Amino acid sequence: MKFMTNISIREPRIPFKITRETPNSETLAAFKEVEEMKKKNPSFGKSYTNIDEMMEDLLK
Structure with a gap:
């Protein structure tokens, strides 16, 4: 350094x-x-601003 x-x-x-x-x-x-995957399935690669929403989707 x-x-x-x-x-x-x-x-x-x-x-x-x-x-x-x-x-x-x-x-x-x-x-x-x-x-290509995003074109076929728009929810692919969904982003989140709320951790609770993300966890809810992950645990479905």
């Missing part, structure tokens, strides 16, 4: 490169599969 702090003080940048990796073909296929 001290090493990174020293570099940050010495140089006006973060001491590592930020990159955005492109998902591999297996991950892209999984994304596509989930999108």
